[in-house]
Amino acid sequence: MKIARYSAAMLATMLVAGNAQAVSLYVGQYKAGMVCAQCHGIRMPSADAPFPPLGGRDPEYLKTAIKQYRDKTRKSDIMNAIAGSLTDSEIADIAAYYGSVKP
């Protein structure tokens, strides 16, 4: 119940934010935090991690790369599995969000 109320509050905030760009960045941030940041970090991956940074990268490049992983034209066990769960709009939101982050 509390969660539901909280989600409603979040949704209200998102609607108030108004223009489409802001909403997609917010969703992108949330989705990036859930799906990508565990390995890639937000601004940059861990100093000790063998993963490439995504923060500040060109959104178009990110979109293409994630879609290639999704349709398996680019091979990586783990990325094929993770990208496979994303929709086009989620990919666009995530790419826009990472593109907006200063590394």
Next chain:
Amino acid sequence: MKKTTIRLRKNLLASSIIMLLSSGVALAKSDDMHQIYQDNCASCHGSDHGGYLAPALNAATLKGRSPTALRTIVMAGSFDTLMPPFYGKLSDDEIRGVIKHLQETPKQPNPAWTIDDMKKSLKVYVKDESTLPAKPTFQIDDKFENLIGVAARGKYGRGEGSKAIFINSATHQKVGEVATGTAAHIIDFNPANPRWAYVKTDTAEIFKVDLYSMKAVRSIKTGWNGPGMGVSRDGKYIMAGSFVPHNAVILDAETLEPLKTFELEGIDPDGKHVSSDSGMIIGTPYADIFAIALENAGQVWVVDYKKEGFPVTKIEKVGRHLHDAFLTHGGKKLMIASYDDSIVAAIDLEKRELIKQLPAGCVPHVGGGSAVVVDGRTLGFGTNFGDCDKTVVSVWDLDKMEVVKQVPVSGGTESPAAHANAPYVAVDIISKDRRARTVQLIDKKTLEVAKTLDVGGHAYFPEYSADGKFLYISAGYNGDEVVVYDSNSLQKVASIPMESPAGIFSRGRVKYMTRGLSPDEMEQHK
């Protein structure tokens, strides 16, 4: 996975060589897996496989768990926890091997770490301390009060990301950092000499840090795991306690040489003789004593560090599973959280006895604690992180030792921050969903939640700057920054990037003892 993507870090070199040598052969041997566990997992899951910050991993706790499911967690990490992804850091054979090893290994008996082991672990990085600069080598106020230390854990709880990072809270600029090898957990400042700080890691090393040059000058390993540490009011002694093994030690704060160890054991409130983890350790401005909580034995020990042989007074039956605490009444009283009976116990350090047990939610975790004076009353604030319906922050009248109010907040909380000059008490919501991004602000006067900040990441450990003008909050794992707010307008004013920041420690703490009290309060009790 390409072999070339594996970075051969120093601590992984040995295991990587083993892996290369054994590739093509069957799984590596159990000894190697033990080493992989110690080098990658033990700082959070416990060197004895008994759990620490993270769950226990042994034959009993992992019984019946699917190795495939466990492998997924190790490879990809676990969302909204500190568990990082080991994909690319450990090979698939190593991950399979370590899981097999864990499912076959029982919890280890209390592994020894003696005073001799400690002595041998002492490292000196700066031999001649007179070569250190006489003043801070960076811009900061003359009183050196605006310094804030952040325990940056690093994604993997060890490696290049693990540091203590220091910030000037007037400019929000980073002024220095000290690499700690494994995750920094606690930063204590020397109350007698502003140049020294002590940083304790999750693998129980203590670093003596020269804040003027931002260099570690010495370090010692005091155990296998455990964050407990306190500094004496004269700045001459440190007491440190461990989860693994069950002991504590008093160190010379200047040389870090161990002076005496204490085996932590005793009769618990249910009459059972138990060996015990160390909970919080605190030095008080009121007397030449340390107080240490024996978690499982439910006792608080008071140690007189100025007396020959460091004699101990034991206060028994304080509570079941003691953890953290804060001081009040000029340091004469100690409020200590007891997880299992959902109370905070008030201890009189002068009389060395239990005063009262106060209701405190379901699993009270007071963090650094907070106390504020409102309309002549001194109010203590206690957070509580249980996964239960009672998601409240308890407010106690610390003179009458009674509950004033239990303030409903949106989830479990871990650490309250307050300052005499700031209008709100900040509490971190840590419930594992979107709420984890937030910090709630309780109005000191109305004792109601006035505002919710969406900090991002897993926001926790709020702390005010020494002047109370700014509120610092760790965005934690998945956040990788410390976010700074104006204490009154609550506008975001700065962000300082770092890897998995956790506890934030203002040097102001030595001035006001407990966060939220003013230095004048301290004077009154002298």
